[in-house]
Amino acid sequence: MLGVIVNVITVIIGSSIGLLFKKGIPERVSNAAMIGLGACTLYIGISGSLCGENVLILIAAVVLGAIVGTILNIDGAINRLAGKVESKFKKAGSGASVAEGIITATLLFCVGSMTVTGSIQAGLTGDDSILITKAMLDLVSSMMLASSLGIGVLLASVAVLVIQGGLVLLAGLISPLMSAGAINEMTCAGSILIIMIGTNLMGITKIKVADFLPAIIFAPVIYNIIPLIEKLWKMVV
Numbered sequence: 001m002l003g004v005i006v007n008v009i010t011v012i013i014g015s016s017i018g019l020l021f022k023k024g025i026p027e028r029v030s031n032a033a034m035i036g037l038g039a040c041t042l043y044i045g046i047s048g049s050l051c052g053e054n055v056l057i058l059i060a061a062v063v064l065g066a067i068v069g070t071i072l073n074i075d076g077a078i079n080r081l082a083g084k085v086e087s088k089f090k091k092a093g094s095g096a097s098v099a100e101g102i103i104t105a106t107l108l109f110c111v112g113s114m115t116v117t118g119s120i121q122a123g124l125t126g127d128d129s130i131l132i133t134k135a136m137l138d139l140v141s142s143m144m145l146a147s148s149l150g151i152g153v154l155l156a157s158v159a160v161l162v163i164q165g166g167l168v169l170l171a172g173l174i175s176p177l178m179s180a181g182a183i184n185e186m187t188c189a190g191s192i193l194i195i196m197i198g199t200n201l202m203g204i205t206k207i208k209v210a211d212f213l214p215a216i217i218f219a220p221v222i223y224n225i226i227p228l229i230e231k232l233w234k235m236v237v
């Protein structure tokens with residue numbers, strides 16, 4: 001768990017530094033930075049979406065994820081949890097809500113091969129090298145994100161602890177299911193959500209991205225189910 005703890009600490013430190021910078025930034029500059037951050041987020045999402053190898057898996061995962069997430073109203077739940085914090089920390093005229101900061105930072109910190117591979121490696125072998133490398137990258141990322149998105153980025157450190165810590169503890173169980181192909185499909189689905197965040201930050205859309213979060217789980221599940229379906233089909237035919 002050392003790598004997870006280091007990653008959480010770097011996110012807290014980076015976010016705190018970013019929040020200090022945010023206090024001295026004029027609103028018009030902050031708005032411009034938000035658009036720039038949105039464009040960069042869009043680029044990150046597009047790059048990650050190219051990891052996928054089967055577009056049908058992506059479509060199925062995103063559609064199923066949207067259905068389940070909307071029924072569960074994940075976005076509403078996150079916004080309610082963030083409401084109390086937002087009332088205390090959000091400044092009038094601020095361009096981003098606490099919930100938006102939490103969702104954006106969580107996806108950027110926790111979606112990708114380094115998160116899954118590094119956590120599984122740490123859980124199975126005790127080697128935290130990948131997670132510590134990721135922590136250094138997240139230190140810089142959290143500074144930039146917090147300077148634009150505010151306190152929500154700092155709160156995302158809790159999500160990093162829960163998600164990466166959970167992967168480390170469950171490494172023995174999930175490692176057979178998280179092949180390179182499954183991780184690629186998961187990264188692809190997560191990157192589509194990151195693209196949505198990018199367009200939201202730029203003011204182009206107002207998508208409830210949190211309602212699509214189950215897609216990240218569905219992608220590797222569908223990837224692993226397909227071979228079983230193919231075997232059953234051959235047996236029947």
